[in-house]
């Protein structure tokens with residue numbers, strides 16, 4: 123009897139742990155996406171001419187893109203497909219390598235832009251190439267609003 127209760131308790135604890143991990147991963151990747159979006163804000167304003175050109179802000183954003191891309195790609199766990207208001211599409215898990223590759227592409231584009239962007243003219247020519255990685259992944263792997 124005692125063993126049965128202990129086993130049931132262990133299963134209950136295990137189930138809770140899996141569920142919690144699921145929601146944590148979803149929350150963490152949403153936070154990571156928000157950080158990408160926050161990092162894109164300054165340079166986005168510069169592209170539109172609403173904010174004065176500032177190379178240090180751009181360089182910091184490019185670093186943040188690389189960090190968050192590396193972080194995000196590890197947060198699409200098998201137990202984090204649903205729940206927590208996720209906008210992640212099932213295609214992510216069906217084509218995991220392709221999806222992870224798109225995060226690597228974003229990081230590589232941000233890394234390349236670190237050296238390619240030296241002034242306002244090169245910023246205007248190069249920054250869009252980095253940002254195109256956001257939309258190309260969302261189109262395929264994020265629920266449309």
Ligand code: HEC
Nearest residue numbers: 152155158159162208209210224225228255256259263264
């Ligand atoms: C390789 C795929 C991929 C790339 C690259 C990517 N995203 Fe996302 N993004 C997603 C997915 C998937 C979601 C949905 C996550 C969820 O709800 O679980 C998402 C969600 C978001 C959200 C909504 C977050 C929330 O609060 O629910 C924002 C904002 C966002 N992305 C911004 C960006 C920006 C900005 C970039 C580029 C700098 C970017 N993303 C690059 C896949 C990507």
